[in-house]
Amino acid sequence: MPATHLDKRTTSRTTWTHASIPTLAVILSLAAPAFRAGADEIKPLRLCADPTNLPFSSDNASMPGFYLELGQALGKALGRPVAYNWYKSYFGKRTVRVTLLGKQCDAMIGLPLSEDFMGPAVIFSKPLITEAYVLVSAKDGKVSSIDDLKGKRVAVQFLSTPQNLLAQLDEIEKVTVLSPEEGMKVLDQGKADVAFIWGPVAGWLNKTEYGDRYAIQSTEGLGLSWISAVGFAKTSIELRDQVDAALPSLETTIAGLIAKYGFPTDRPVKFNAAPTATKHAFLPASQALPIVLAQLTTVAAATPEAVSAGREVFNGTCAHCHGPDAVQSERRIDLRLLNRRYGDDMRETYWKTVHEGRPSKGMPAWNEVFTDEQLDNVYAYLLTLQTPSN
Structure with a gap:
């Protein structure tokens, strides 16, 4: 929630x-x-x-x-x-x-x-x-797109969709905060130019603590609203x-x-496009599948039906650590980078990890929880999310 x-x-x-x-x-x-x-x-x-x-x-x-x-x-x-x-x-x-x-x-x-x-x-x-993340800024500097954030200091909530969305945009300086309250505070202190935070709380704070002095722009997109x-x-x-x-x-x-209670009611800005390098990760699985499989080793099980089933298992079990739909700003557990890390060994590494786990890193073994077919479906789903190697 x-x-x-x-x-x-x-x-x-x-x-x-x-x-x-x-x-x-x-x-x-x-x-x-x-x-x-x-x-x-x-x-x-x-x-x-x-x-x-x-x-x-x-x-x-x-x-x-x-x-x-x-x-x-x-x-x-x-x-x-x-x-x-x-x-x-x-x-x-x-x-x-x-x-x-x-x-x-x-x-x-x-x-x-x-x-x-x-x-x-x-x-x-x-x-x-509808509840959503919002962009909070000075009223004379309202933000209407991701391009408007370039060159700015943006306060983003830790382990949130906005943080994941901006993670690979080097032209944006990220200021990590733990809560919307902290995001509003660093904005008010001049330590950030924009706060990309949870909208209902931002609207409430703007109304009750900050005298309605900030502009609030709602967003919509995958995981944003x-x-x-x-x-x-x-x-x-x-x-x-x-x-x-x-x-x-x-x-x-x-x-x-x-x-x-100050909930934002403005017309939201759509954030549908991710950075070019990961654009396909934000497509529906049925559209992303042919894009990624053209770049990776073909897997017979990677049908649209298998991908859909794998996504369900992943989001019900793995998203707790690796993020919903594998959207994750922490690169060490970003499963969209498996192909970059392991290349031709990606399949073997995946299979060993889900079967044996990595207990020292908090990763349990799943071979007694899910069938091999279910684990294959998860792999098929992960294939659709891989960032292409440069």
Whole structure:
């Protein structure tokens, strides 16, 4: 969940949306008799939420965050009180497994609407909003393309898509930061000319801490933007359908929350082209396959179907270390460079590594986890991503 920037310790507790249970009782006592009669049967809508993750969520009742305020509106539309299971989302998919899939809550707002996210275990509502990385700059120096970044100092988040995108552009000076907060800070201190950071947080900080003095340009492209939605366990189809039915009535509420929390709403700039040397790495696998195989040893298993299956295994298992779709700025674990490193020995090196692992470097052996056919599919997929040798 790329939108989170959190502590490394977890907490897990449930609290009511209202200030206290007695307060809730007073509110319910004022409701219509029919509602009061069935109050004992109405179960709260339990939402997974991070207590310290503004502008998305907070356990501060005076500033609960976009997701929590939307959750409150959903609860009202469904006629259900709202309760929260607090859990730090620093752990990404682990958070989803522990809370949502662990039946500690009924829904989680703000998950990426993607078939690649948690596979079939999670189902999604209709789209909520698009979230993206943004380029933050002085208002008189607005950036509209990658070319506008040449010769500039650009603050980029560590291990992010922007860092990977700019990694091989030597004409851009990269200033590595660990968070959007740090990116805004170095920009404000004059240590960077542009910050390429997570948009919702940048917009929130620009609105609340920097007096709206910076221009914010949204981006879109592979790994730069995605649609967020409400996520549910796959068994919660009925609740998902109820939420979908309620969302159209909340369009005005959502628009108001977008403005309140400073989420960028400008028209995004498309970043579709990578540097020339790695351009094919950003093509769909079906297009990249003939380009790369023309330069490498032909592999019989490298059919479009095998490539697709290999991509699924790779992103579900290997992306944790090597990056989604193998986009990785750390050259020592950048699998797009396998052909450059090993040449004719690439296949043999790959096979030995996935079968035996490299325990001293944290690389496990996968031969008892995946079949040889699956590992062949991953290899076929990696072939489509190789940077051609010079």
